[in-house]
Amino acid sequence: MLEITNLTYRSEGFELNATFRVERGERLALMGQSGAGKSTLISLIAGFLSPNAGEIWFDSTNLTQCDPSKRPISILFQDSNLFPHLTLRENLGLALSPRLALNAAMEAQISAALAQVGLRGFEGRRPASLSGGQQSRAAIARILLQNRPILLMDEPFAALDPALRREMAELICSLCRDLGLTLILASHDFTDAERMCDRVMLLSEGQITEDCPIAGLRAAPPAGLVPWL
Template sequence: MLEITNLNYRKAGFELKAVFRVQRGERLALMGQSGAGKSTLISLIAGFLSPNVGEIWFGGANLTQCDPSKRPISILFQDGNLFPHLTLQENLGLALSPRLALNAAMEAQISTALTQVGLRGFEGRRPASLSGGQQSRAAIARVLLQNRPILLMDEPFAALDPTLRREMAELISTLCHDLGLTLILASHDFTDAERMCNRVMLLTEGQITGDYPIAGLRAAPPAGLVPWL
């Protein structure tokens, strides 16, 4: 379980307060207006920011002062962060060996991850030769290779067209279910949240103002969620 305990972060007149828990395998969507604190909360959990007060726990371990690279967390960024001069095998290999000292077992892991996202046989391709959807799939494959139990996503598909958004959201949902990943998604799009998550938490000016099971929300939405439906 991921536990956020009495978290408080203050900077430049903005203050974020948060107390909540996310069970293993649960998929939580963070929603709210721009500036509400969604990305700040993601960055605090990832370790890119440090809270003024409070703690972040996972599986009995205190992560609050832990280096981001040592946390049981992988992050899927909006642009995928693929290096254009590297092949997909090399891009994905960075998740296993930062020096790209890949052995046969690692290469087999990469091929398996590419197969999982529908890119079998693409090991030798470079990002520029791929479509936007294929690049997104490659970024997802790299996340899988990190083999970490928590996946953070901050508007990961905002640049994709509606068809690709649906395709990527459904792929993420399937992988999270099959692998038992805990997902925290920051999004403005309630449809993306419905496709990937089973819970939604509303942030308003740095405060948690709602926390709901996602099932049935579209039919009977709380007032705070109406702008995104």
């Protein structure tokens, strides 16, 4: 379980306040206009920003002051964060050994992860030689190797065409189910949220204004979510 308690963050006139919990294996969508606080909340959970007050807990561990690299969290951003000068083998290898001291078992793990996302045999390819969808798949393979229970996603498929967005959403859903991952997705697209998540939380000017199951929202949406449907 991930628990956010009285979390407060202030910066240049903006203030975020949040209290909520996400059960293990749950998939939560964060929605709201640009500047509402979605990416700020993702960054606080990841440890890239430090809160002014409040706490972040995972099970019995207080993550509030924990270094980002020590948190039980993987992150998928829109640009996939692949190093252009490294091969996929090396990009994925960083998840297993920061110095790329890869042994035979690690090499096998990398090949297996690439195969799992449909990139069998791509170990020697560099990101520039891949399509946008293939780069997203490679970033997902790296998440598999990190083997962490919480996955944060910040508009990860915004640059992809609709067919690829659907394909990537289906792949993420499959991995979350198979691995029991807890997912928090920041998105402007309700269709993406609907495909990947079972709960939606609306942020407005740094405040949580709606928090409800996603099933059935198109038929009977709360007023705050109407613009997003």
